[in-house]
Amino acid sequence: MDSDRPLLIPLDAPGPLDEKIVGGKAAKLGRLAHAGFRVPKGFCLTIWAYEAFVEDSKIAAAIGMELGRKSMDDMRWEEIWDAALRIRATFLAQPLSDLLRERITEASSGFGASTPLAVRSSAIGEDSAGCSFAGLHESIIGVRGKRALEDAVRLVWASLWSDAALLYRKELALDPAQSRMAVLVQEMVDADRSGVAFARDPRDLRKERAIIESVPGPCSLLVDGAIDPDRWEIDRETNRVITWLPGQREDGDETPLLEPRDLEVILENLLSIERLFHWPPDMEWTGRSASLTLLQARPITTAPPDTDETRNWYLTLRPGDARLKRLRERVVEQLIPELESEGDALAAEDLDLLDDWKLADALEKRSETVAKWKQIYWDEFIPFAHGVRRLATYYNDAVQPEDPYEFVGLLRGQPLLAAQRNRAIAELARQLASNEALRTAIENVLERCAGALQWPDTREALERAGVGAESFIRAFEDLVERFLDITYDHQRLHDETELLLRNLIELCRRPDSLEGGSSAPVDVASLEQRLLDAVGPERHAEAIDIIETGRVSWKLRDDDNLLVSRLESQLLRAIEVAASRLRERGTLTGAGQPKREHSGLLARALRTESSDPIAFEVSDRPLDAEPSTRSMGETPRQLIGQPASPGVGTGLVRCIRGRDDLSRFRSGEVIVCDAIQPTMTHLVPLASAIVERRGGMLIHGAIIARELGIPCVNGVRDAAELLEDGDFVTVDGHLGIVAVGEPEFDLELHFESPGAD
Amino acid sequence: MIKSDEPLFDDDVASGQAPSSDPAVRERIRRLIDEQPYAVLCVQGGGQPYGVLVAVAFSQDLQHAVFSTPIETRKYRLLSECNHVALVIDDRSKKADKLMEIEAVTATGSSHLIERGEDFDRWAELLTARHPYLKSFSRAATCALFRIDVIRFLHVVRFQEVCQWIPTAHS
Structure with a gap:
């Protein structure tokens, strides 16, 4: 197999490298090496290495499971990120085959023992003039040692499924059964200058101008945007510098980073590459003059900019360290x-x-x-x-x-504001739990007020009742001022004292819920x-x-x-x-x-x-939800989402859509909502489980549920629309399943067809 | 294309959720049934479950299914003993390596032997319209025609997502 479908090919192997086997980046670098350009020594793991790894480890099925949990068009970016993280972990958990490890060890013996390596993606079709997917896949630099090299290879493979790549899944035609990734491994070249260069101005390819950018140090500083580069526009025919813009350097030094001879050599290389490939290149380089080394060359992209603003915005959300x-x-x-x-x-x-x-x-x-x-x-x-x-x-x-x-x-254990508030609420609930007379007085007030509680009247009534309410009242008012000057459901919670009192009564009925988390320490x-x-x-x-x-x-x-x-x-x-x-x-x-x-x-x-x-007239709340499909005979029996907090919980559904639902919530119910908000986390300890429409392992509901040891499934499509108050559900936080209703076959056993024989 | 981030403070956009992209379950069931001409018929006898592949056709409203079987078969005997049945239909054959995309439907209900007569022709035509090659088979003297009155469908997709649809609920 290895001879027909080699797992690894050196960059300087005789004959041209096939782009479909080693990816665009490696194929072009191989061609440059053959043409006599200075290119760092290295080798390429072919798509067959990826294929063998994926086949041995059955990863395609795992990727399919991650990406098929729901339509990716329905996934929020947080869920896409989670899927990518789990896929990455799956790749890291699988060992390389002995054969591949042998090949890598053999090929690496040509490198200097202490030379750091760069391990870079070389995806099929990622660099062409009509499209550019630069930055979607991973490059890892400064790799030292055998174990680190193997890890880096797996991480670069995994980046075929990175969150950014998944956003472009349609353009990349990503398919777990079909997509492949080659990996380039090269020695890193240590130089005091690096940069990028364009044989023509990317903004207008008709201009006879080349663009050169340089930073002090490795090229990654420029690609990551960590350093503002010096920038030159140069006349392609006369070598004349048309403009020079110094980069902003911390020391304020404005000496050009490159000498005229350095610029000349870079331009010579750009034009030679253009002659070789018959397209004007966009090139990454390092080192100066005679030691100029090419790290990458690809056609200047002429693709129109991505018009998907949300996707562009997301791609800016990955700040470097x-x-x-x-x-x-x-x-x-x-x-x-x-x-x-x-x-x-x-x-x-x-x-x-x-x-x-x-x-x-x-x-x-x-x-x-x-x-x-x-x-x-x-x-x-x-x-x-x-x-x-x-x-x-x-x-x-x-x-x-x-x-x-x-x-x-x-x-x-971070001192979150919400956690501080929850502790204050728990303390008040404890006071109520230990003072039955006060609790009864509050319950009476709540029963009488029927949704129209006025705090000044309530306070007066409690003071008059002589039930030792003074310290409770002080703490209650302090809590409202300190923590409830916030909005929920377009109302000030500060004004919703009745809601807080109802929640406190509910909390003090479950003293165990006030003790904090039951999850493993x-x-x-x-x-x-x-x-x-x-x-x-x-x-x-x-x-x-x-x-x-x-x-x-x-x-x-x-x-x-x-x-x-x-x-x-x-x-x-x-x-x-x-x-x-x-x-x-x-x-x-x-x-x-x-x-x-x-x-x-x-x-x-x-x-x-x-x-x-x-x-201003009172208007009915607009209905967010689609009309229920239950009238058409459809009933959800099992919903799936992300297993966000392990455990199994059962109970009756309470859909939380607004503040009235918060006051109706009862201990032991299953909270079903769009998302647990910081304003409602104090109720979470009372819930037997949580189901959220919003998905993500790092969203509030998931984190709080894990801290408290409460089962949680999130990312459940249309959760609050499909489920109704009073539905009996079993929430499986291990598998991400919400089963609706008791298992039963009464319908079949008792059904009497009018035409039965 | 992607769902953007949503603030958790009380903001108007927080409630702006897009409807899901899936069609109604009954439409998906109908599509699967239209695509798949065969089903696994599940019967039982003496507490022992038994499954067998049958050529099946459904009525337009999906409230009934029809299939035929020789009378000497095990399934015929078992159907005579107990008419609680299920039909399982899936598209795994064309999506073997895409578990999350496989769709399956289980229809539960009761089976009824159709005696020869006017009704027989109507149900036999339903079956042979879908399976023309069964014309002579289904009209053979030793072949029995069964109608299943479907009580409910359970549609499964993405490995574990299950929705029930009762076809008589909106009739």
Whole structure:
């Protein structure tokens, strides 16, 4: 088999390399080597090596299972990322065959013993003028040692199924049974200058101009965008430099990184490659003048830019370590303190003291503040949230654990705002559990109020009842002020004291739920040590930094939602004050309540003495859900999703679609919702299981369920539409299955057909 | 193409979920049945389950299926003893290496022997329209025609996703 379908081919093997066997990158480098260009020594693992590996390990079926869980068009990017992570773990868990290991060892003997290697993808058809999928697949540099080389090969293979590649699955025609990946292994060349160069300006190929970019150090710094390069435009015919733009360097040095002779040699190489291939190349290079070495050459892509904005946005969400670190500094040191302080300032403002004009100003300012922070949320908080994902791949690559989510243990115990709130709620519930008279008094109030509870009246009633309510009242009011100045279902939770009281009564009925998680304890220190041992002492600092970034990223992913929600709550407060004032004036009529989007309208009305009346009528909540298919005789019997937290739980479904559902929720029910939000995590301990439409192993519901040891299946397509309140379900968090109803055959046994014989 | 990230703070976009891309289950069942001319008939006798491949045809409303069998067969005898049956139809033969794409339908119900007469012709025609090569077979004197009144369908896809459809529920 090996002679007809070689697993490995040296780059300098006689004869041309077949692009269909070694991929475009390796085939072109082989041709350059044959033509006398300086190319780093190396070899290529052919698509047959991939094929044999996949066949031996039966990975195609595993990939099919991951990608077939639901239509990929229905998958959120978080689910695609999860699928890619599990596929990556599957590749890492499979050993290379003895034959392939032998071939790699033989071929590697030609490299210097201490020379680091670059292991790069060479996918079929990835580099052509009509399409460019650069950056979708993995390249690993600085690889040293046999074990690291084998790991790198598997990771590059796995990157055929990376999250980015999966986004382009249609363009790449990805198919577990058909797709193949070749891998290029080369010596790394250590040089003080590297860069990219284009034989023609990619923006206008008709111009007789070449473009050269250079950075000090390896080319990866430029490709990753870690360093701003020097950039030259050069006349192809005269070698004349038309423009030179220095890159921004930290030391402020503006000396050109390349000498005229360096530029000449690069241009000569570009033009020679163009003559060889008959297309103007886009080339990666390293080293200067006589030692100029070519790392890659491909046609300048003429493909139109991708018009899928969401996909483009997602591809920007993979910041490298340097950018993550910068983001961490900015988010932690500047943005979060600013966000907190803006929330504090808005909360401290006494809106009742403002005259109409100033109240209108306050409304507009609050509206602008909310808009500004939502933009920051998308631009900076979401990219920073990838710190957790970086930790995931770093941990898994180094430790190669059986469970690809073992790293989540490293995130345990972060002082999340939601966790602090949940502890305060649990403490209040404990007070109620130990004071039966107080509990009964509250239950009586709740029974009488029937959805119209007013806190001042309730407080007075409790004080009058003489049931030792004083400390409870203080703690309750403190909790509301500190933690519930947020919105849920377009209402301020701050105003929803009845909901909180009902939840507290429910919580104190299940004292065991107040004790915290029942999941297996995680020894965070030993996980940290596991990672440090795996990476080795020379990378300890890097590993510690990545853990820290992951933790901060995870904590803020939770906190930033609550802090932005607080600003929205403060905007709603101003709207309430404005609406009340306008009602007194007769300018506002109708029983409806103005919403966030009406702040401009209210501000204008406040500034106008005699504006026309504005009517807000109560409108029924729009129905998000499609009409139930049950009327057509269809009933879900078993739904599938991601197994997000292990265990099996049964119970009656409670669909949470709004705050009324939160107050109806009863201990022991199964929460079925779009997504567990930070505003409702205090109810999770009461649930026997969780089912979410939103998928992802790192979303709030999944993490909290795992911490509490509650079974969770998420990513269940149309969960809240297919399931109905009162359905009996069994949630299997091991397999990601939600079985609906009891197993029964009553229908068949008792059915009497009108025409039965 | 991809679902974008959704903030967890109370935002308008949080509820903006796209409908799923799958067609209604009954349509998928109908399509599978249209594609697959054969089914595994599951019967029982004395507590012992038994399965056999049959050529089958369904009525337009999917409430009935029809098949024929020689009267000396084991399945005929078992059907005479117990008329609780199931039919299993799947497309695994064309998707053997794509487990998550295989679709299967189990139809449960009761079987009824069709006596010769006007009704017999109607049901026999349903069967032979789908399986013209069974014309002489199904009209042979020793061949029995059975109608299955389907009580429910259980449609399975993606290995474990199961939905029930009761065809009489909307009639």
